[in-house]
Amino acid sequence: MDYYSDDLTALISELSKLPGIGVKSAQRLAFHIVSLPQESAERLAGSITKARNSIRYCKCCQTLTDREICPICQSPARDPSTIMVVENSRDLAAYEKTGRYNGRYHVLHGAISPALGIGPADIRLKELMARLQTEDVKEVIIATNSSLEGETTAMYISKLIKPTGIKVSRIASGVPVGGDLEYIDEVTLLRALEGRVEL
């Protein structure tokens, strides 16, 4: 690609390493970036460096944050007796957006996947078990994804916690609100049937 400048080619190559960004999108982004006012480009580059350098895991719930203890774990308004277990910080953010969950979280940073060689020791599970010993937890809500890995992880965690006597629950799976039955896969339809509630 010597018809671009070397620096532009380097930028395209860096951008195309990002997830979901192909060569075409990387080109479009790179041409956009070099056409930005210099201070905007600097701000973008700076925000990358700053976010990467300041990021750490919350000592308590393991979510990505820039503090030792994240704002949620630190908040006195959150109920410390309920922990929702999620696969990653984006899932935490998704539940936070509902504005209706008032407990704390625990972020596993992954899910158990024998196919990918990811075992229980590779996700932040021992940190969860440690919390259950020191914190006064009454319920653990497992909100891992409804995928094979997510279900495997949920089963594993529930077996691990049950002997402690702490209540373990799993978020419901079924037909999404507003979903059209016609377009929903059979496994979900069966799950929705099994999980039916009396009206």
Add this chain to the structure above:
Amino acid sequence: MDYYSDDLTALISELSKLPGIGVKSAQRLAFHIVSLPQESAERLAGSITKARNSIRYCKCCQTLTDREICPICQSPARDPSTIMVVENSRDLAAYEKTGRYNGRYHVLHGAISPALGIGPADIRLKELMARLQTEDVKEVIIATNSSLEGETTAMYISKLIKPTGIKVSRIASGVPVGGDLEYIDEVTLLRALEGRVEL
């Protein structure tokens, strides 16, 4: 979004300003970036700053490059008597990828659009006219897009050049190779019919 770190929120906001990147994609990219090894994140940030700071317009063809004269204009292997006029550097790159065009280029950085208030003075047209006076050009191939703006620009340029006696041509428009007639719009179909060639 105070459930993320401030720096992460800032990064998400910067990324979501990029074209074609919505908030969801920006989140996914940001979480990917902060999970990168520190040197990879630095390399990405550095490539943005470097590309933006070194970018300039080729003094001859106006393409984006990091030199005073771009590699194509400087190459003795390229035929200086043919100039292909394109709207932007990405279009130049698209023709370069064919590996079959051996002339030079001229990049307009836009197209005439009365609707958007972009006139002939807003694109690099006078630079093209200046080249025609100093360089020994025999043919100008207009390869602007086949959109309303592209066609308007092509007409305008051809009227401007015709009096100089230099040959002006326009790339063919018609059915894309491998295109299924059934899915092609009527304007293109009619254009392909008008432009039919004898076999």
